[in-house]
Amino acid sequence: MGKRLAAIGLIAPLLVFLALFFVWPLAIMMSNAVSSPGAVRALPATAEVLGDWDRTSPPTAEMQTALVDDLRAIDDDQTVGDITRQLNSAKSGFRTLMAKTVSAVREDTGALDLVALDKRWGQVPFWQAIAAATASPYTDRNLLAAIDMARSPTGEIVSLPATASANLAILQRTFVIAAGTTLACILIGFPYAMVAASATGWKRQAMLAAVLLPLWTSLLVRTAAWFILLQDSGLINRLLQALGLIDAPLALLFNRTGVIIAMTHVLLPFMVLPIFSVLIAIPANLLPAAASLGANPLRAFWRVLLPLSLRGVVSGSLLVFMAAIGYYITPALIGGPTDQMISSVIAFYATGAANWGMAGALGIVLLVATIALYVVYDRLSSSGTERP
Amino acid sequence: MTQPYIRFDKVTKAYGDFTVVEDLDLDIGKGEFVSLLGPSGSGKTTLLMMLAGFEPPTRGAVIVDEKRIDQLPPHRRNMGIVFQSYALFPHMTVAANVAFPLEMRGVSKANRKQLVDRALDMVQLGAMADRKPSQLSGGQQQRVALARALVFEPAVVLMDEPLGALDKQLREQMQLDIRDLHKRLDLTIIFVTHDQSEALTMSDRIAVFNKGQIEQIGTPNEIYDHPTSRFVADFIGETNLLDGTIETSNANGLTLSLPGGKRILVAAGSGNPAGKAVTISLRPEKIRLGHEAASTNSMPVTILDSVYHGDHLRMVLDAEGTRLIAKADRRFGDLKPGSTAVASFDPVDCWLVRS
Numbered sequence: 001m002g003k004r005l006a007a008i009g010l011i012a013p014l015l016v017f018l019a020l021f022f023v024w025p026l027a028i029m030m031s032n033a034v035s036s037p038g039a040v041r042a043l044p045a046t047a048e049v050l051g052d053w054d055r056t057s058p059p060t061a062e063m064q065t066a067l068v069d070d071l072r073a074i075d076d077d078q079t080v081g082d083i084t085r086q087l088n089s090a091k092s093g094f095r096t097l098m099a100k101t102v103s104a105v106r107e108d109t110g111a112l113d114l115v116a117l118d119k120r121w122g123q124v125p126f127w128q129a130i131a132a133a134t135a136s137p138y139t140d141r142n143l144l145a146a147i148d149m150a151r152s153p154t155g156e157i158v159s160l161p162a163t164a165s166a167n168l169a170i171l172q173r174t175f176v177i178a179a180g181t182t183l184a185c186i187l188i189g190f191p192y193a194m195v196a197a198s199a200t201g202w203k204r205q206a207m208l209a210a211v212l213l214p215l216w217t218s219l220l221v222r223t224a225a226w227f228i229l230l231q232d233s234g235l236i237n238r239l240l241q242a243l244g245l246i247d248a249p250l251a252l253l254f255n256r257t258g259v260i261i262a263m264t265h266v267l268l269p270f271m272v273l274p275i276f277s278v279l280i281a282i283p284a285n286l287l288p289a290a291a292s293l294g295a296n297p298l299r300a301f302w303r304v305l306l307p308l309s310l311r312g313v314v315s316g317s318l319l320v321f322m323a324a325i326g327y328y329i330t331p332a333l334i335g336g337p338t339d340q341m342i343s344s345v346i347a348f349y350a351t352g353a354a355n356w357g358m359a360g361a362l363g364i365v366l367l368v369a370t371i372a373l374y375v376v377y378d379r380l381s382s383s384g385t386e387r388p
Numbered sequence: 389m390t391q392p393y394i395r396f397d398k399v400t401k402a403y404g405d406f407t408v409v410e411d412l413d414l415d416i417g418k419g420e421f422v423s424l425l426g427p428s429g430s431g432k433t434t435l436l437m438m439l440a441g442f443e444p445p446t447r448g449a450v451i452v453d454e455k456r457i458d459q460l461p462p463h464r465r466n467m468g469i470v471f472q473s474y475a476l477f478p479h480m481t482v483a484a485n486v487a488f489p490l491e492m493r494g495v496s497k498a499n500r501k502q503l504v505d506r507a508l509d510m511v512q513l514g515a516m517a518d519r520k521p522s523q524l525s526g527g528q529q530q531r532v533a534l535a536r537a538l539v540f541e542p543a544v545v546l547m548d549e550p551l552g553a554l555d556k557q558l559r560e561q562m563q564l565d566i567r568d569l570h571k572r573l574d575l576t577i578i579f580v581t582h583d584q585s586e587a588l589t590m591s592d593r594i595a596v597f598n599k600g601q602i603e604q605i606g607t608p609n610e611i612y613d614h615p616t617s618r619f620v621a622d623f624i625g626e627t628n629l630l631d632g633t634i635e636t637s638n639a640n641g642l643t644l645s646l647p648g649g650k651r652i653l654v655a656a657g658s659g660n661p662a663g664k665a666v667t668i669s670l671r672p673e674k675i676r677l678g679h680e681a682a683s684t685n686s687m688p689v690t691i692l693d694s695v696y697h698g699d700h701l702r703m704v705l706d707a708e709g710t711r712l713i714a715k716a717d718r719r720f721g722d723l724k725p726g727s728t729a730v731a732s733f734d735p736v737d738c739w740l741v742r743s
Contacts, residue, residue, distance in 0.1 A: 288442055289475035291462040293536070294492035300463075303488075307479045 026367075033142050033360030038082040039133035043070040047134035050127070059127045064114045067130070071105045083133075090141070091129035093120065142361035147171075167345065167362065174341040177259060177331065178324035182271075184264040185320045186313060189271035193312070194305075196272070197279035208276070214266045223333050226262050227253065230334075259335040266330070267323055271316035278312030279305075311380065318377040322370050342366060393418035393576055394439070394544065399448035401434050408434045410600045412448070416578065421570050423579045423587035426597030427623070432580050435597075436546055439578065441465050452544065463492075468537030468545040472552050474529045476521040482508070482532050483517040489540040507539040508532075510569070527558045534566070538573070547579045551586065563590055584624045588612065596620050613671075614739055621669040621741050628670040628712050629741070634662050641735055644668065648709035652685040655735040667741045674737035675714035677703070677723070683732035691723050705731055 040047055045066040053063065074080055080102055087094040097120055104117050114121035121127075132139075132151070144150055144157060148165040152158050162169070196207040214222060229235050230252035237249040252258050282305070290300040328343035342362060349359035392415035401409040409431040416422050424432035437443040438450055441462030450458040457465060468489075476485050483504050490500045508514045511531040521529055530550060537545060547566075551559045567590050570577050581587055587594045588608045595605040596619075604611060604620045615621035618629060632644035632652075641655045644666070654668055676682050689705040689712065701720055705712040714731060716723075723729055 283473065283475065285471050285473060285475040286477060288440075288462065289469065289471060290477075290488070291442075292440060292465075292467065292469040293489035294463050294466070294540070295488075296461075296463050299492065304477055 029356070029360040029363050031360075032356040033358075033364050034138050034140065036086055036133060036137065036139040036141070036357070038079070038086050039130070040135075040137045042074055042079050042083050043067065043130070043134055046070050046130060050131040050134055053127070053131060055128050055131055056124065058124065059122065063127065064121070065111065068105055068112045068114065071102055072109070074102075086133055087129050090132060091125055094126070094129070097121075097126070139357075142357040143364065145358060146361040146365050167342075170340070170342050170345055171365065173338075174325050174343075177256070177263070177339070177341060178321050178327075180256075180260045181263045181267060181324045182317050182320045184260055185268055185271035186317060188264065189268055189316065190275055190309075190313060192268075193272045193275035193279055196276055208273075211272045212269045215269055219329060222266065223262070223330065226258070226265075226334055230258050230261065253334065254336040254339075256335070256339055259331045259339050262330050262334045263324055263327060267320045270319040270323060271313075274316040274319065275309060275312035278309050278315075282308050314380055315377065318373055318380075322373050322377070325369065326366065392416055393420075393453060394578070395449075395451040396435065396439075397449040397451060399435070399438060399445045399450065401431070401438060401443060402446045408600055409438075409445075412600070412602060414595060414602060414605070416576065418576055419574050421567070421577045421579065421590060421592045423581055423591040423594045424597060425581055425584055425587040425594050425623075427582060429599075430597035431600040432595075432597045433548060436548055436578060436580050439544075440467060440469055440546055466540075466542050466544075468540070468542040470530075470533050470537045470545070470547045470550045472549045474521070474533045476529055476532055476536075478521055481518050481520055482513065482524070485521065485532060486536045486539050489536065493540060503539055507535040510538070511535045511565070527554055527562070530554065530562065531565075534569075538569070538575075541573075543576060545575050545577045547577065549580055549582065551581075552583075559586075566590065588624070596623060598623075615669055615741055618667060618741055621739075626672050626713055628672065628675075630668050630670060630710065630738075632666060632668070634660055634664045634666060637662055642666075642740075644738075646710055648707075650687055650708060650710070652738065653735040654738040654740060660740070668738045669741045670712075670733060670738055672702070672713045673700075673715040674733050675705075675712060675716075676732045677714060677716045677720050677729050678732065679730060681730055681732055683734050685735060685738070686730055686732040689729055689731045691725050691727050691729065693725055694721070694723060696721070705729075707731060 043066075046063070049063050049066040053060075080098065084094055084098040087098065097118060100118055101114065101121075105112060141150065145160070145165060146167055148160045148168045149157050150160050150165075192207070192211065196204055199207060227234070231237075232249040232251070232253075234252075236252065237246075240246045241249065252261065286304055286308075287300050290304045291297070295303065325341070326343060327341060328347060331339050331341045332344055332347075342365075346359050346362045346366070349355045349362065394414075394416040396412055396414040399409060399412045400407065408429075412431070412435065414435075424435060426432045434443060438445050438458070439452075441457070441460060445458050448458075449456050452465075476482075477488065480488070486504045486507050487500045490503055495503070504517070505514065508517055511534055513528060513531055513535065516524060516528060516532075521532065524532065530553075533550070551562050554562065563586060566577075569575070579587070579590065588611075591608055593605060593607055594611050596603045596611060598619050604616045606614075611620065611624055615624065615627075621627050621629060630644075630646060630652075632646045635643040635645050635651065637643075637660055641653055642660060643651055644654055645651050660666065687707045689707045691703060692706050692711075693704040694716075695702045696718075699718075701716045701718060703714045703716050703720070703723070705714055712731060720729075
């Protein structure tokens with residue numbers, strides 16, 4: 001028992017740290033994505049009455065009375081602002097409507113004819129918005145919007161037009177860039193890992209350090225270096241022109257090519273190291289044995305080395321892909337307007353529009369994708385070590 | 389005279405300043421079972437690797453069937469190789485492993501299956517065809533490696549200490565199996581080992597290696613009974629090496645005086661003048677123990693140690709300053725350390741070794 005307590009005591013600081021700075025913010029983000037408690041709490045009576053409404057027939061006097069009573073009971077403007085924002089994002093026009101109604105409600109006590117005040121109160125869509133907002137403290141609006149969907153006024157799930165929401169397109173672009181980076185890492189990383197595995201002593205250490213170095217370099221230093229190398233008058237273009245291989249400079253910056261080059265540069269160790277560790281575990285006499293049995297070097301590679309190193313390639317690819325889909329600063333700095341990945345959209349909602357609901361929802365989509373990939377990675381790497 | 393099937397002609401292998409094999413000549417006939425025997429680092433494995441094509445000789449030629457092959461890459465040499473650590477492909481089944489060399493040679497699928505089945509039956513592993521190597525025991529893996537090396541009927545089979553990782557009983561069984569296959573299939577086998585009893589039981593000829601040179605090559609009989617150097621006498625089995633000076637030399641043999649004054653008679657040829665310092669090799673099993681002299685050469689001895697080996701006793705004797713090892717019959721078990729006896733041996737069992 002004492003040992004157990006001691007063990008818990010040793011990992012307690014880490015657990016506390018993770019709980020405070022990882023689990024709790026994650027939980028808040030996820031609850032932000034699905035919650036909209038404002039209207040439910042602020043308009044209890046309205047919520048109750050609207051619960052029985054069928055959302056298509058004209059608004060009743062009971063509904064109006066409930067709303068007036070609820071609005072009158074609110075005494076701080078913050079809450080009014082919150083509800084207005086929430087309702088306005090569902091149906092525009094609420095900003096002016098709510099301002100008008102709230103001031104009228106505060107002017108005198110007693111019954112108030114809302115329709116007389118503003119004829120929008122006689123229109124079903126506005127009441128539908130309130131009904132949707134007060135239906136439950138949870139909403140799926142953000143989650144649906146994250147994948148370019150929304151609920152119609154009658155409650156069905158419909159797709160949003162491309163001009164209104166482009167999240168799926170951006171998610172697709174994110175996967176395409178990550179896939180491109182993964183492919184580049186395989187094409188460069190696999191031969192590199194093979195050479196490193198057959199090198200010995202200091203040469204091997206030097207090769208591994210060389211591929212890890214970008215990871216340890218500051219992000220801004222790396223990015224600045226890429227600017228210097230990739231720009232039109234940069235070192236790469238000047239070298240290619242001096243060698244006579246090209247006439248006009250290649251566009252390597254602020255486009256897809258530049259993003260993939262820069263991301264490959266920093267994600268290469270995640271591909272090289274898993275492949276390397278699988279290669280050095282392959283018995284050294286397998287390739288000579290294949291040769292002695294009549295396999296020329298190409299056939300020996302194809303039939304013996306490649307199948308045995310595939311596990312490393314798959315592990316490396318998953319690691320690179322999982323890291324790449326979350327990349328933010330590198331594509332933001334080096335890419336063009338059509339290269340922004342999903343992380344930029346999340347950043348826009350979080351720091352730009354203060355729409356924590358959408359930021360959280362998109363974050364959840366990204367988290368689910370990453371967790372799914374991690375499960376695959378875990379299955380593959382543990383099935384490898386189970387062999388006797 | 390017909391050319392030997394395999395010929396090493398003044399082969400040298402050096403890594404920078406370090407020479408592993410020096411100016412080596414070796415001829416091997418078709419269908420022979422030749423063991424390359426020697427301690428670690430003596431060059432025997434390097435020679436095998438040069439024959440296989442994994443190491444190019446620094447100087448010299450390797451000739452097989454009258455064609456020079458030292459520049460030929462390993463995948464074109466058509467030799468079956470059995471490695472010490474089996475080198476089975478872990479991602480293929482046993483059958484796929486054995487079929488691999490046939491696949492590389494373009495044998496059709498139907499023929500492959502037939503040949504693989506036959507090869508696996510030959511090593512009694514027909515039932516394991518669909519298993520993976522990791523599911524087999526060490527002995528079974530070694531037999532798969534053997535089947536794989538033989539399935540394409542190579543002219544030459546190379547074995548690099550293949551039985552080193554097996555336990556004693558399995559090893560002895562495999563030795564008999566390999567010898568049996570050698571006779572049945574008329575293979576030319578070159579077998580590298582550091583285990584001299586293995587070489588003695590299996591080979592037609594043994595080449596004893598020491599520091600990159602072949603010290604002696606001959607039949608097991610010749611190597612054991614008539615070693616031509618101290619090293620060979622000492623490396624093969626146990627022996628007593630006695631240094632002495634020739635006193636007289638005539639038609640009957642030599643009289644040798646040993647340090648301590650003792651004289652013994654050695655049956656050896658002429659050409660050994662008196663006064664010359666020589667070494668003789670006396671095998672422990674040729675020393676007979678008793679309480680009185682039983683042969684021309686005999687001397688009183690004190691028992692220093694007696695170890696039970698099941699079928700014999702290994703005794704360490706002190707003969708007036710000379711230490712002797714003897715293999716005695718079990719009935720001498722009551723001769724405890726400290727007691728005395730008489731050791732006798734025949735002149736013909738004293739073999740004159742080149743000093």
